[in-house]
């Protein structure tokens with residue numbers, strides 16, 4: 001449940017899925033969102049980099065935002081295969097995901113690397129969605145809060161504001177698994193992150209949104225989004241199907 005004037009954000013992360021024909025999904029999402037709903041929530045789609053430009057074109061004239069899934073921390077240079085924040089901004093993207101657990105696990109991203117990328121996003125005027133989350137082993141060891149707090153403390157740049165930063169809590173074990181933490185477990189983590197943001201950035205910290213991600217579906221969105229300090233969702237699998245993603249957005253319908 002978003003409060004303190006925080007506007008809910010429902011973000012779709014397509015991961016390594018989607019060809020040019022998938023623009024039809026973006027169009028269906030665009031056409032399925034009512035003006036009333038868009039007056040109350042922000043909606044973001046993060047397709048693979050190959051589709052950012054076409055997606056920006058597809059949502060022109062609508063408030064739907066388009067974002068990248070990862071970036072290189074530097075603005076340019078000899079980094080074959082990498083994409084900078086400036087390049088995403090040049091295409092019309094306004095957000096970029098930073099430090100997703102799949103990047104941490106498969107591309108060895110560290111908290112310091114996440115910090116550098118978040119700075120890169122800010123430099124280019126993008127909002128960085130900084131992801132944190134514990135593994136099942138860490139949760140079972142009772143270390144979930146320590147892990148996410150450490151990831152946030154190192155990852156978030158000094159002076160972060162709601163204009164340049166969003167946080168996403170994604171327990172690694174909930175991603176793509178069909179399992180979610182209980183509302184109580186989510187509330188505990190979000191309260192802890194919220195307290196940190198308040199301490200680190202004062203009144204500005206109170207405005208920074210904290211999303212929940214991990215097996216969010218139309219069937220559980222309402223319950224998950226109602227948890228205290230949950231300011232929206234970062235959606236993977238269900239964002240690939242327009243009706244499912246719309247169903248999650250409609251969890252906010254009045």
Ligand SMILES: O=C[C@H](O)COP(=O)(O)O
Nearest residue numbers: 013175176214215236237
């Ligand atoms: O970025 C999105 C998350 O990894 C969640 O993925 P999922 O909704 O498929 O569990």
